[in-house]
Amino acid sequence: MFFQVLITAHSLLRWLVLAAAVWALFRAYRGWLGERPYTANDQQSGLIFSILYDLQITLGILLAISSPLVQVAFADLGNAMGIDTLRFIVAEHIPLMLVAAVVVHVSSSFAKKAADDRTRFRWEALGFTLALLITILAIPWSRPLLRLG
16 A cells, blocks of 8 residues: 555656756756846745655655565566666666756755856756756656556
């Protein structure tokens, strides 16, 4: 039951994370290329993206811990690497999503410390773009796009 709740929440939250990324990227590129002032709404869009990403990572870690599939894979990594689904989850999905989360936070941190608004927007635009690309590569697209149980 707990596993089903986690997988459903993880599946649904994926779409919120992607929507938040698109919104934060829109604001970052609009500010950077349009040379706009950095406002509280700009900061909030990046913060929402970051919070949703962290929540998704947390759900993903809990899911990995409780997943029978992941437990089987970690019990015998050698054999798991020969099975496409297991290899993808263990060697690509989990590590790449963690890297993307780090990229979101590092770029946000550099943006906060930037000396001017244009640099702040540039850090967010480039960092969030990289995080979104990594995320898109690491999503298991072969699985159902919406898992409700």
